[in-house]
Amino acid sequence: MKDNKRIPATDVTPRDSDAVEISLYAAREKIHPKSIHGRFERVREVTVWITMGLYLVVPWIQWQGRQAVWFDLPGRQFHIFGITFWPQDFVLLSWLLILAAFALFFFTVLAGRVWCGYVCPQTTWTRFFTKIEDWIEGDRSARLKLDAAPWTLNKLRKRVSKHTSWLLLALLTGITFVGYFTPITDLIYRLFQIQLGGWEMFWIGFFTVATYTNAGWMREQVCIYMCPYARFQSVMFDHDTLIVSYDEKRGEPRTRGAKSRDEANVGDCIDCGLCVQVCPTGIDIRDGLQYECITCAACIDACDLVMEKVGKPRGLIRYTTENALAGLKSHILRPRMIGYGFVLMLMSALFVAALFLRVPAELDVIRDRTNLYRVASDGSIENSYRLEVINKTQRDQTFRLSFRGAEGLVWNGPETVFIPAGSHATVGVTLGFDPFYHTVETGTVWFVMEDMDEQGIRRERESRFIAGRP
Numbered sequence: 158m159k160d161n162k163r164i165p166a167t168d169v170t171p172r173d174s175d176a177v178e179i180s181l182y183a184a185r186e187k188i189h190p191k192s193i194h195g196r197f198e199r200v201r202e203v204t205v206w207i208t209m210g211l212y213l214v215v216p217w218i219q220w221q222g223r224q225a226v227w228f229d230l231p232g233r234q235f236h237i238f239g240i241t242f243w244p245q246d247f248v249l250l251s252w253l254l255i256l257a258a259f260a261l262f263f264f265t266v267l268a269g270r271v272w273c274g275y276v277c278p279q280t281t282w283t284r285f286f287t288k289i290e291d292w293i294e295g296d297r298s299a300r301l302k303l304d305a306a307p308w309t310l311n312k313l314r315k316r317v318s319k320h321t322s323w324l325l326l327a328l329l330t331g332i333t334f335v336g337y338f339t340p341i342t343d344l345i346y347r348l349f350q351i352q353l354g355g356w357e358m359f360w361i362g363f364f365t366v367a368t369y370t371n372a373g374w375m376r377e378q379v380c381i382y383m384c385p386y387a388r389f390q391s392v393m394f395d396h397d398t399l400i401v402s403y404d405e406k407r408g409e410p411r412t413r414g415a416k417s418r419d420e421a422n423v424g425d426c427i428d429c430g431l432c433v434q435v436c437p438t439g440i441d442i443r444d445g446l447q448y449e450c451i452t453c454a455a456c457i458d459a460c461d462l463v464m465e466k467v468g469k470p471r472g473l474i475r476y477t478t479e480n481a482l483a484g485l486k487s488h489i490l491r492p493r494m495i496g497y498g499f500v501l502m503l504m505s506a507l508f509v510a511a512l513f514l515r516v517p518a519e520l521d522v523i524r525d526r527t528n529l530y531r532v533a534s535d536g537s538i539e540n541s542y543r544l545e546v547i548n549k550t551q552r553d554q555t556f557r558l559s560f561r562g563a564e565g566l567v568w569n570g571p572e573t574v575f576i577p578a579g580s581h582a583t584v585g586v587t588l589g590f591d592p593f594y595h596t597v598e599t600g601t602v603w604f605v606m607e608d609m610d611e612q613g614i615r616r617e618r619e620s621r622f623i624a625g626r627p
């Protein structure tokens with residue numbers, strides 16, 4: 158017989174009083190990193206000054222009579238120290254970007270996020286903004302106090318001075334940025350004459366606001382939430398990648414205060430929290446490798462200072478690898494690194510070769526598409542072409558123009574063309590033949606451009622000749 162026992166049902170529908178609403182939003186806690194001195198701090202100081210210095214100085218460098226680095230968008234030319242890139246060289250610029258990506262992969266596999274910690278513009282500008290904050294409002298504890306203090310005239314004065322200084326640095330950044338696209342001396346002159354164009358004002362304003370917001374207000378949030386590199390770096394890391402890490406075996410169990418410690422049972426970490434206070438992203442490196450860590454090594458400097466004070470060897474937090482922390486051997490040369498390194502070297506060599514083998518002149522041929530052919534008043538049959546001749550060199554040049562094609566074809570147009578340095582010209586020519594004396598079929602013709610200074614510059618372009626009959 159069937160067992161008719163039934164399981165009693167229980168109503169598990171949550172009652173309103175049980176409901177707990179969990180917010181997925183967490184308000185940002187403002188981070189005030191403490192200044193620290195140490196070996197890595199000195200290196201960082203040098204790298205950020207170099208980065209900032211180069212950014213501000215490069216547009217002022219003159220080279221062969223014009224701005225050395227000038228991205229002339231209206232003229233469709235990029236001038237970089239004597240080399241002019243035209244739209245036809247776009248492939249070289251794409252190549253350069255791919256090279257930069259491979260260099261980033263290579264150095265990330267080798268040494269983690271060194272780019273982020275030492276030279277990234279976000280790190281650099283944030284650091285200068287923090288310096289200004291430090292000069293005006295004082296060190297970390299003074300800034301925390303000022304944040305918590307009620308509004309007074311003194312607080313207002315400090316805040317106004319800080320934001321004004323930030324805005325001035327941001328404005329300098331914006332003007333310099335536009336100075337890479339418009340000759341900077343002319344830009345500054347017109348700025349003081351209040352004669353800037355609409356786009357120039359827009360981009361100066363845009364970069365001023367972007368710099369002020371990113372480096373003054375958002376800071377570590379740009380690294381944590383906006384930068385894609387932080388997200389995909391973990392894919393490139395392996396157990397031999399250099400990371401900033403806390404030596405848990407040595408540091409744990411941590412005990413607060415140096416005096417009360419039983420040397421036999423406690424680790425070296427005295428739980429002073431200094432490594433957290435100096436961290437620009439506000440993380441605790443003792444919790445393990447985190448994507449927020451920009452490898453700035455401030456926590457290494459901080460902890461080394463503490464270790465020196467308590468008479469312990471430096472390096473409780475240090476640059477190391479996961480393998481080294483686990484007591485295994487670290488390998489610098491490993492397949493992924495060799496792969497990235499090989500591709501990087503190969504692409505660099507090919508890029509340099511392409512740059513030096515690049516013919517510094519260009520010829521484009523545009524056939525007249527409105528008339529396939531034309532019958533001239535003397536009965537000859539003609540085709541019209543426009544030759545676009547580009548002189549990519551930094552000196553004036555005269556080029557010889559000619560063609561190769563069927564016998565009987567006659568060139569009608571200038572046979573030489575003078576092009577100033579870094580300029581271009583359009584030349585109209587016709588090819589034609591007299592049908593009473595010659596028979597020419599529709600076919601291919603080649604236009605040839607050669608320099609007259611025996612430098613070996615030669616370009617040849619193919620086109621069509623249409624031998625229509627009246």
Ligand code: SF4
Nearest residue numbers: 436450451453454456
């Ligand atoms: S954990 Fe250390 S290395 Fe990483 S961001 Fe913070 S201070 Fe810099």
Ligand code: SF4
Nearest residue numbers: 426427429430432460
């Ligand atoms: S600075 Fe060093 S000793 Fe102090 S909490 Fe950090 S790891 Fe521990």
